[in-house]
Amino acid sequence: MNKRTILVGSLAFSILFGKAQKPKNKAFKVRETEVELLYNHYIQDGDNSAVTGGEGTERLIVYGPSFGLKKTFGKNGINFQLGADIISSASTDNIDRVQSSASRLDARSYTNLGYSRYFEKSKSSISIGLSGSIESDYFSFGKYLGWTKTSKSDMQTYSAELQVFNDDLRWGRLDDGFLSEPQFLIYPVELRFQEWYDEYKRDSYNLNLGFTQVLDQRNTIGIFTALSLQKGLLATPFHRIFFTDNTRAVEQLPDQRQKLAISLKWNTFTSGGVILRNKIAGYTDDFGILGLTIDNETAIKLSPKWTLLPSARYYIQQGSKYFAAKGEHDANETYYTSDYDLSSINSLTIGMGWRHWPAVRKNRGLHSFSIQYFYYSRSNGLRAHTLATSFNFLKKKALKEKRPKRRNKN
Amino acid sequence: MLFIGGFFGSCATSLKPYERQYINDPEMSMFGANGTKFQQYVNTIREGSLAAEGKKGSGGCGCN
Known part of the structure; x- marks a missing residue:
């Protein structure tokens, strides 16, 4: 019997006495902190500004930085976001037709804070949160309550969320420092001889x-x-x-609006490392608007660290029954608008971006970075460019298991 | 109803953890990351409609 046969035979015999490592029967707990730094840049131009009755420049630039923090500890989670949209708008300047006025540059600051709790037995979670935003002519206070549930097999998820926003459209909060008393609704300069509305609040559910x-x-x-x-x-x-008789007024819309939207999504991970996220969505409301969206976002995994993000979206809308172009409204109508956002339009959005994961398995530091560009083109001539960047930092820390105290045998 | 029942009936009833590597990929999320969310927000302002799966509904700003 040669040495090789003895060695192989010994190894095979020893398997009979081998024991597998006992699995840990305690849950592995992780504390996770995620910080997201975002910057969104938006530029648009067009020639159908509602401020000037449906004709006029819509040039606008938005500088949008924001900070987000998510922290999970055990079954609890908190999330916080703080951001600002600094808005430079040529059409806003036409409210009072004064060049370089205070209305030319505006800022919208916003924040939201949320808490969630996970229930292991039912595989469900409850979340609650508050939000607020403020700009020179708008204040909003929001609350939400959410629920999600995953089935036992992890094959289905159910979610529901109720949001309530209580908004105030009066101008003046940023007029004299921060959080000044709101003063009045701001009308076009030549139409300030009367109050056009008997309401200044807006509530959304x-x-x-x-x-x-x-x-x-x-x-x-x-x-x-x-x-x-x-x-x-x-x-x-x-x-x-x-109006057709050359008189003017401010926009008038009903004091109630009901909206319904539905979307169907299908995400598929193809064999070539390409992920397709497909969506078809419909919308309707009692202003007479009907909308249809067809959307595709693709993720092409070039490597474990680099992903390319092309996208395309087509949208078609039947406009509101209250819309008409400049000079086409009859003064006897009850409701009227020349806002082309509510008109019959179609739009095409194409995008390209990439996402980078610096280290595939890493428990702290820069987790991912992404940059995306979108070009938006609307049938009435509005064009817009969006640049969205995101830096995501992640820190994971395993919580130490508490060792049971040893009993003193003496 | 029969079509919907048959469609969901043909789905896998469960997947083992090692079979979920594609489903659990971050890019397979039903909700977009920052860039997509912001562009959705732009769309709700520049169009008269509402996104069904967006986190942000109506209200909270002087847009639609």
Whole structure:
């Protein structure tokens, strides 16, 4: 019997006495902190400004930095966001037709704070949160309550969220320092001889429902609906209306609006490392607006660290029954708007970006970085460019298990 | 109803942890990352409609 046979035989015999490592029967707990630094830059131009009755420059630039923090500790989680949109708008300057006025540059600051709690037994979570935003002519206070549940098999998820926003459209909060007393609704300069509305508040109630189903190892579908009810002052006080008889007024819209949106999504991970996120969505409301969206976002995994992000979106909208172009409204109408956002339009958005994961397995430091560019083109001539950048930092820390105290045998 | 029942009936009933590597990929999320969320926000301002799966509903700003 040669040495090789003895060695192999000994090894094979020793397997009979081998014991597998005992699995740990205690849950592995991780404390996770995620910080997200975002910067969004938006430029648009067009020639159908509602401030000047449906004709006029819509040139606008938005500088949008924001900071986000998410922290999970055990079954609890908190999230916080603070951001600002610094807005330079040529059309806003036409409210009072004064060049380089205070209205040319505006800022919208916003924040939100949320808490969530996960319940292991039912595989569900509850979340609550508050939000606030303020700009020179708008103040909003929001609250939300959310619920999500995952099925026992982890193949389905159900979600529901109720949002309530209580908004105030009066101008003046940023006029004399920060959080000054609001003063009045701001109308176009030549139309300030009377009060056009008897309301300055706007309340919005939104119910968002969602359901996702994992079909197989590479496919997931989702169905989402959103119902919204808005009450109060829904028009924009500084939007002008030009009638057929050459008289003028400010925009008038009903004091209630009901909206319904539904979207179907299908995400698929193809065999070539390409992920397709497809969506078709519909919208309707009682202003007479109908909308249809077809959307695709693709993620092309060039490597574990680099992902390319092309996207395309087509949208078509039947306009509101209250819309007409400049000079086409009859003065006897009850409701009227020349805001082309509510008109019959179609739009195309194409985008390209990339995402980078510096280290695939890393428990602290820069987790990912992404940059995306979108070009938006609307049928009435509005063009817009968006540049969105995001730096995501992640820190994970395993919580030490508490060792049971040893009993003193003596 | 039969079509919907048959469609969901043909889905896998469960997946083992090692079979979820594609489903759990971050790019397979139903909700977009920052760039997509911001562009969705732009769309709700520049168009008269509402995004069904967006986190942000109506209200909270002087837009639609």
